[in-house]
Amino acid sequence: SNLAKRFITYMSTINIGSNFVWSSDSSKNFDGYIDEFRVSNCARYTQTFPAPIAPFYRDTSTLSLNHFNSSVAEDTTMYGKLGCSWNLNTNMIEKTAARFNSPTDIVMDSIGNLYVLDSSNNIIRKIDTEGNVSTPFNFIFNDLTNAGSFYSSMCIDSNDNLYVNDYVSSTNTVYKITISNGNVYKLFGGGVNNINTLPSSATLTSSATLHIPGDVAFDSFGDMYILETSNGAVRKLFRSSNMIITFAQGFSGLKGIAIDSNNNVFVSNANNIYKINTSGRFTVYAGTNSSIGGPTYTYGAPVEGHASSVYFSSITGIAFDSSGNLFVCDTGYNMIRKIDSSGHVSNFAGNRNASTSTFIGGYRTNVQVSPSYCAFDSIGNMYVTESSYNRVKKITPDGMVSIFI
Numbered sequence: 001s002n003l004a005k006r007f008i009t010y011m012s013t014i015n016i017g018s019n020f021v022w023s024s025d026s027s028k029n030f031d032g033y034i035d036e037f038r039v040s041n042c043a044r045y046t047q048t049f050p051a052p053i054a055p056f057y058r059d060t061s062t063l064s065l066n067h068f069n070s071s072v073a074e075d076t077t078m079y080g081k082l083g084c085s086w087n088l089n090t091n092m093i094e095k096t097a098a099r100f101n102s103p104t105d106i107v108m109d110s111i112g113n114l115y116v117l118d119s120s121n122n123i124i125r126k127i128d129t130e131g132n133v134s135t136p137f138n139f140i141f142n143d144l145t146n147a148g149s150f151y152s153s154m155c156i157d158s159n160d161n162l163y164v165n166d167y168v169s170s171t172n173t174v175y176k177i178t179i180s181n182g183n184v185y186k187l188f189g190g191g192v193n194n195i196n197t198l199p200s201s202a203t204l205t206s207s208a209t210l211h212i213p214g215d216v217a218f219d220s221f222g223d224m225y226i227l228e229t230s231n232g233a234v235r236k237l238f239r240s241s242n243m244i245i246t247f248a249q250g251f252s253g254l255k256g257i258a259i260d261s262n263n264n265v266f267v268s269n270a271n272n273i274y275k276i277n278t279s280g281r282f283t284v285y286a287g288t289n290s291s292i293g294g295p296t297y298t299y300g301a302p303v304e305g306h307a308s309s310v311y312f313s314s315i316t317g318i319a320f321d322s323s324g325n326l327f328v329c330d331t332g333y334n335m336i337r338k339i340d341s342s343g344h345v346s347n348f349a350g351n352r353n354a355s356t357s358t359f360i361g362g363y364r365t366n367v368q369v370s371p372s373y374c375a376f377d378s379i380g381n382m383y384v385t386e387s388s389y390n391r392v393k394k395i396t397p398d399g400m401v402s403i404f405i
Contacts, residue, residue, distance in 0.1 A: 101390055105373045108383070163216050165213040172210040174213055219265075227254040252269060286326075286339055325339065330350075336348045364400070371385070383395075
């Protein structure tokens with residue numbers, strides 16, 4: 001704005017607020033709103049400097065960058081303090097210094113890099129195998145999405161391509177990101193699709209629309225499955241023909257999706273997990289209807305038992321490990337539940353009665369967790385996002401929990 005083009009050399013301090021006027025000299029008055037305030041080591045607009053490639057981008061000349069949100073300024077150099085960050089630091093930093101704002105989904109590529117949806121910042125963060133955090137696709141998402149977009153979920157295919165949905169009502173799009181070069185493609189969707197207008201037969205993705213896409217997953221053939229949450233449907237995109245169908249429908253409140261080694265699709269809503277076979281027929285795999293049984297505990301741990309008789313509360317993400325066990329992020333109970341291949345449900349991690357000091361770490365059944373989504377690496381470590389606390393926890397195969405980032 002005009003403020004950025006004025007040079008204030010005679011003032012020892014500058015007062016910055018959401019709406020203000022300073023100085024009796026009308027040529028230096030400013031009455032408006034500031035969203036970004038930057039301190040640089042050069043006089044911009046008079047010297048050559050690396051031009052920012054996106055809003056809130058810290059280039060090499062930036063000493064301090066402040067992003068104003070709700071009249072509160074935060075400095076991106078202040079990483080490491082508790083709480084969330086509304087700032088987009090695209091420089092690579094150590095994970096001990098990084099901060100997130102409501103991280104949701106998390107995936108791992110073939111060489112062990114983690115990618116986290118930093119949802120309230122509308123960006124994807126990368127955590128490499130050395131523990132460094134970067135924002136590799138920040139500038140692309142500032143260009144391609146509307147202000148206020150919220151990424152709910154993403155997945156990664158066998159070729160290390162990322163897929164992320166944008167469910168803002170005017171977008172409704174699934175994007176593909178080629179990690180190797182950072183290119184972004186609109187896979188399909190776009191525009192506003194009316195609820196309940198689902199295709200009855202195969203449709204080319206170039207003409208297919210979505211309404212509030214949710215979680216995404218791939219089967220062993222490379223076919224993609226997308227939750228269309230507002231329509232209570234699962235859409236299937238065939239890799240070989242680039243056609244999309246309505247694979248299954250009749251759900252409500254869909255949240256998570258996972259696919260087992262036999263290409264059965266599992267989807268979750270708040271209280272149930274459904275199993276959809278390769279023909280598109282589904283049954284209730286786990287969970288009892290809340291109107292029938294209600295919560296199985298008031299205080300302490302929820303009851304363990306067979307999947308058909310156990311109650312879940314506010315399921316979000318679900319994921320399989322390499323042994324075929326299904327792990328459930330039960331946010332209502334603040335626990336991670338495990339369903340083994342025989343259908344037995346156990347309380348894998350989390351303890352509502354644990355002291356607050358165990359929230360940081362400890363053995364998995366003695367700590368407090370607030371899980372959103374989870375992912376596994378090749379040696380069985382689990383990584384769990386905690387959106388409510390803006391961080392990622394790590395659970396090792398021996399059951400020890402720690403704050404990963």
